[in-house]
Amino acid sequence: MKRRTFMMSAAGAAAGLALAPRMSFAAKGTIDWYTGSDTNVLDFWANTVKPAFEAANPGIKLNLVDAGDNAGILAIGERAIAAKQTGTDPQADFFEHSDPLLPAGAIDAGVYANMKNAGLSNYSRINPLAIQSEYSLPYRGSQVLLAYDTAKLKPADAPKTWEELVTWIKANPGQFVYNRPDKGGSGGNFVRRAIHEANGRDPNAFTVSNYTQEFGDEALGKAWKLLTDIAPSLYDNGAYSSGNTQSLQLLSQGVVTMIPVWSDQVLQAIDQGVLPPETGLVQLQDLALCGNFSRSIVIENGANRDAALKLADFILSEEIQGAILTELGGFPGVSWDHVSPALREKFAAIIPQSIPTFPSGKWDAAINDGWYRNVAPNVDRKS
Amino acid sequence: MSEVAKAAARPLMENAQSRRPLGLLLVAIPVFLMIWLVVWPAINAISRTIWRPDVDGNVGFDLSSYAFFFSDRYSLDNLAITLWTTLVCAILLLVICLPIALYLRFSRSRLSGYVQALAILPMFVPSIILAFAFIRVLGPNGMVDILFNAVGLPKIRTPYLTPWGPVIGLVWDNIPLTVLILLSGLGSVANQSIEAARDVGANALRVFRHIILPRISNSILVALSFSVLGIFSSFTLPYLLGPASPEMLGPFMQRTLREVQDPIGAMTQAVIAFGFCIVFGLFYVRSVARNQGK
16 A cells, blocks of 8 residues: 555645746846857856956846857747746847847737937947848947968968969868857858858848848858859868857868867967967958858847846946957947947957848848758768 | 576466556556657657648648648758768677677677677767767867877868768767677577587677577667667757758757748658658667567
């Protein structure tokens, strides 16, 4: 009988465990924060932003959660929409970086807070070029550049235009690699630079809303030709690494001479000794490789909306914006006038004149699908 | 199962009339979880891919996503590489694991303990760690290259980012399971029957073909169907070690769902993968059923 009672209670406990997750609620005063960015960004928040914010705002805590990637963030966004419809707690307050247009209809559903009307004291400091929507808050930027091994390529010979880059790649087969465009922004923005190149180098030709099947096929088709043309001269006759980090690894092991990199990641890699200090960095002068601002989003129906808005205001402060330059190797999201003069002087050389951007939305899916179908295959790699 | 085992199993069941509801209750939880987490999503995926709204919003029977998959060169290439990888892995696993299992079964030396530990080790290594270790060792300018270079041998072409990358990783990852299943199968080969065969003059090859192989053919089938199921739907190793294209169905599905934002396409791929896995699964079920019928 005893054994039987034990079995019964064990079965009951198991059934109870299966139901338990339905009954968890977000803790009051703890901001549920999500990111889909790389670990260097998460580290920056854990080591710099979180302690500073919690010290400045007693009683508010930050719960930093890694959502994996942008698609992970969107899944949480979809959960917030569903929670709004049922009037429940979305258990999310703050997205470190996301696109307010995704998931489709989130703004209309009232899930994202309007930053412009939220009364943020630092809103006016934001670099006007970076503002894309009233529902997101650009707070840091980074740009893709080319990193190269100065032992094999002299800085004077480093390519400065797309044409020189292609000539160099073809003259040095196997010495260049970029990652698959959906697996990391360095390769992704290299591919987008090729799209710009094939379409008159005009970043304004592409907007979030101007994707149509015909225009997409035509504009992207020309870019696929450019990329297919250089494919046989890439590393291992046309191999593509599976992420930003893997490209850095190939450069650091001396396998390739040049890769596209995120400015913040490469500065950090040099800082940590993953790459030697004499690693060369160069930006194309005819049209820079794309960059982007990371834009934070506050969830309107989150349990800690007001605290999350405080956090949004906090990350635009001079203290955090300075730390983005010094700790993260990124660009500030505020205008350079609102960065401390000492830092402004120190980083004068890398202050970009312009950061060309490429819209996301439907273009993303078209580029991700098109590249895999048209550029990745069609190469006889055994030869 | 032998007669003795059957007789031993029986008394436990005899006075269990009153316990039957409890037994069913205990079974009910895993069965319920199976239905909730496996069977229902599978049925859901099948119905949502064949019964869906067209451009005008009329819901109806629609096989176009399957027609697209089977007429799309790119998807078919991905299916082909998945089947190729699975087949090559299965052959390699058999070739590697059968000798190890035979050695472990019949060896009396102290060394066999170490061999067993080595063969089981991959079970405790997470595949993401394995992938990065692979890149350091077999990748370009990795350890193998450095060793070869030190003794003046030419540089080999690295399998990293080629279809052989996932093959090597998956084979290594699946060795423990295969060895363990084969080893348990070899347990049913009686020493006496081998000695008897030897006495009438059978050499090692004949003993293997006529005495051992018939007894463990079932285990081989079980081992292969288990590893084949895992390999067919693997994700991490093909993603990190394989080429961008063609890609195996695991990464392809994930990419179609998240990056291409095409849930119907991803579900179609899942249903097709499911169909292939059912075929492999049937081998397993059939061999288990045959085993119990004996």
